[in-house]
Amino acid sequence: SNAARLGWTCFNNPTQGANLYVKFGAATASTTDFDIRIVPYQYYEMPQPITTELISGVWDSTGAGFARVRELLA
Numbered sequence: 001s002n003a004a005r006l007g008w009t010c011f012n013n014p015t016q017g018a019n020l021y022v023k024f025g026a027a028t029a030s031t032t033d034f035d036i037r038i039v040p041y042q043y044y045e046m047p048q049p050i051t052t053e054l055i056s057g058v059w060d061s062t063g064a065g066f067a068r069v070r071e072l073l074a
Contacts, residue, residue, distance in 0.1 A: 007072030
């Protein structure tokens, strides 16, 4: 979590074609409890209003790759 967050972006850059499941808030992301699913090679930009809560993510495959995340701060 970050009270100074002004924006958040993520690019799912998988090595095994995995979906990335992202959850906003205290609960940890899972493949059945998530807020957004970022499919392989998709870019996501958080719309307004920007959440300052915890953000977590999980792939639906082991050794799935990289989440290219950028947090924009005040």
